[in-house]
Amino acid sequence: MDELQQEQIIDTFLDELPQAPLPPLFMSRVMQHVIAPVYVPEKFRLTAFEFVIPAFATLFLVALYWLSHLDINWALVNSPQLTSLKVITIDQSWLTIGIVFALGELVLLLAISWLWLEDRPTISLEF
């Protein structure tokens, strides 16, 4: 079978593909919206970026906050062996920024959870 014949078979198949019938009550549902509009929220959707990045940022900041409160961390950073290296310095301003970000992320995740419960979102793991 040559390419032209194959193309013609594909054409025939695509042209004759049967149409699916409309779902039951489709027309009445559309007209109901038109005659008496009701507020229907858009389906809430999450993409991987919207989900993974805040989650990662939250974990990172919580870890930073936790590390800053570990005596062992301070001991390690301030140990005579490492003092000259200055591997990490966590001062009060970093801590404040971390707490603000962590609280922001918490509010964001609570909002996402609420929208999720309200509207059964579709999570599409797309980048």
Next chain:
Amino acid sequence: MSESEEQLIWRAQQGDTAAFERLVDQHAQLVYNLALRTLNNPQEAEDVAQETFVRVWKALPHFREEARFSTWLYRITTNLCYNRLPKLKQELAALDPAEDVRLIDRSQRVDEYLITAELQQDLQNALDSLSESYRLLLTLRHLQGLSYAEIAEVTDMPLGTVKTGIFRARREMREALSNHSEFAN
């Protein structure tokens, strides 16, 4: 006497819901099938088709007759599909419009082929295995019967991108069927 589509649109623009209902009745199945074949999900397709007509009703006073009503409808449906599947538009935009495509003129068709049930099933599987963007293009071309220029307008893509997409979609279908005894070279 049946009213023309222009008369129905004019009446619907004045707020006549009965006229709008007749317009919906005329186009609903094609809009639903466009969404269904693109998204491959009956529930999502129903949502998109319903949302399309609600948006059309709201935007109808602004509709101008320069565009075909059906093309306008399909454009709204396609945009809603883009919203559901962000990668759909990205895939289309990523197609190389400069690719050398050889689309066979449909007037060259010499005879109709009788497609056996087995080949029909394999063709269906090949179609289902295509990406959403290819299914969208093929549906606009074959179910809706749009020209390449109209598909470009509906999808908001350059003409070259549309031709490349349709060419590649058909090539992928041919490749998927290369092992079929009735279809192979």
